[in-house]
Amino acid sequence: MGRPRKPRFVDGLELPDNLYTDPKKRKNYWRYIRPDGSILTFRATTVEAIRQAKQANRQRDLFKHQPAANETLWTARAGSLLDRYTSWVAWTELNHPKQATASRWAQKRRYVERMCEQLQNPMPNELTLAMVREWWESQDYHPQRNSRAALRSFINHLMLEGVVPKLPFNPFNTSDEAPKLIPRQRPPKVRQRLTITDFWRIHDKAGELGYEGLQIAMELSLLTTMRRGDVCSLRLDMHVTEVGIDKGVEKSISQRGEERATYLRWSYSKHPGLRRVINRAHHLSLNNYRCPFAVSYPPKRRQPRAKQDEHWCRLMPSRISNQFKEARDAAGVREDLPSNAKPTFHEIRALASHLLKKSGHSPESIAEICAHTDAEITENFYLSGHEREYIDVGITIDPKLISRK
Template identity: 30%
Template sequence: MVPRPRNKANKGLPINLYFDQRRGTFRYRRPTDGKWFQFGADRGKAIDAAHQLNTTFLRGSDLVALVLDEKSVTLSSFLATYEQDILPPRELAKATLDLYTVRFKQMRATLGEHPLEQITIRMIAEFLEPLTARSSNQARAILIDVFNHAAAKGLCPDNPAANTIPKIEKKQRKRHTVEGLKAIRSKAPLWLQNAIDLALITAQRRGDILNMRFEDIKDGFLYVVQSKTEKASDAGWLKIKITEQLNAALARCRDDILSPYLVHRRPERKKEREGKDHWTKVDERFLTRAFKDARDAAGCYSGWKEEEMPGFHEIRAMSLHLYKRAGKDGQRIAGHATENMTRNYQKDHAEVVWSEVEADLDIGEFAG
């Protein structure tokens, strides 16, 4: 017989735990004999206690599963299924998939060997506690989705991750100053200087800067398909007019290294790596480390805490600020919504309508 669905007051609660609307309290029904126990009005404590009790009463479930020829699915095992079957159709950007990989590694190390149905709120809360607010909330959001899919397949009775509370994220990283970014650029290798210049002039994200190719320069324009938005929206099909400033930056990208990418470098060892289609390509993590090294060498932002130090990502905010200060429209070049982008969405990219923008920010105070 299919069990009767839980009413609205009991939705989101572990099995055997119920909310008494009349008294405003929670009560637990012992599954062995149906006896009721009052758990008070504290929802968090009631849920945590119910999970612990359910785990205790289900300790023999592994023996039952053996008789029924069933096997419990561990979190590690289900994460493999999640990666293989659930993530690919979402067509996530590489940077997002890299983030999932990092979080999955953390989850497997701490919770991976536990059967899904035995993972409690407390176990997840203890896993999230030592993480920073941003990392914790990222991991929590992923776990909520993972357990939603697991519950839909009948692999666990509820979603313990959904009952944890997200941390409050306080933005700690500060903005670049003109003097600070100039100092960092002066200590950067040439390839990183090129990346900084392109970021300032085009106001594009780190990944899009690193994906720019020489073949994208056509008929006086630099064509950019923003990787973060090309699948989800149409704020990413840009046709950037090559102005005098941008042309000078592009010229600095041409050197004696034969590479398809505007931003490139000669590594110490020429070696093809997974995820790189050319040995000269710079990946995002290497760029982040190189920028930090240049920032440390510059000695700027002294007195700031490590978590306050701006990285390469904050150059985009600096660019938009400088465009605004110069009385120019930096929003469109950043890839924000326009009528043409809406038309792209309606046509499902069958006929892409490129949004033409002009990169005319004077970065002479940085590049000389």
């Protein structure tokens, strides 16, 4: 008889089988081992992760026979919700090829797949409004906001096929003329703004840590208001010319398409500081095995990438965020704040917008280079939260009117 497995505890709670903590030591990140050996990485509190793992383990017990070699536990039931999910993916990629090649398509598929898994993969004719509502209201604001469009498309597909008779309407629609699930209210912003003093403290500390690519990324974001993804995808052989930088906004391309997206040009004559940053990026590229990207970093171990147009020294967005956090904490910036309130790399973009406003530029012109749909987004989410602006009051009351008798 084998030795019994030693129980594992996190925060005083015993972890069920197949649930493990994150190997990168990230807080509230977990790994669940599926029946086919694949790993599902998800984010949840300890109590919620244990609940989901126990729920998935109960689902395993329903299938005592081993599924086919090319099937997993979740897709073993023919005609189930995940089986319909596969047909929805195939239909979308066939009829909407532009959406299927978008950068966010994989994430949208994952939102739908996660809903099917967390609902225990029922048959479509068993799906009720009460089940969907209970699951929807257990989600936080950001998962609701990000997944609603994909879920609406998936339920539309099921309703057109006539396989969800217990759903009287699409609960994920956004029209006020029909019933719909109410999303959570947006939580108040807790992340603090980044000041220019803190920016240079983090910038100097990044140099001490050997993160020259992070320094270049910070300077590019400050001078151009580029997002983290745009900075990482900036190529010296495609977007950098003799007179400046020509770059399309990736978020705008994914949302509006290449024809209607926002394309920006920064010329060295109007932005002289960019020439120095790009020259530094060229030198870093030569040191990092001629990496064609403007920001690069040689990892300790070379890992071949799936895409041929990428380079193994390319500095990816997740690594930029991790390096920024490391440099920020090493520099002692906002040590008194909790981790979720400390400024991140994205706050450089807000700092750049704030400095542009102080330079005398209008919110409308700032919204244009930020590729926002209107200036209200720029005002509410990028220009607010910095130091208070005081209006000089130049009118007074006549002292004779308030004299005491």
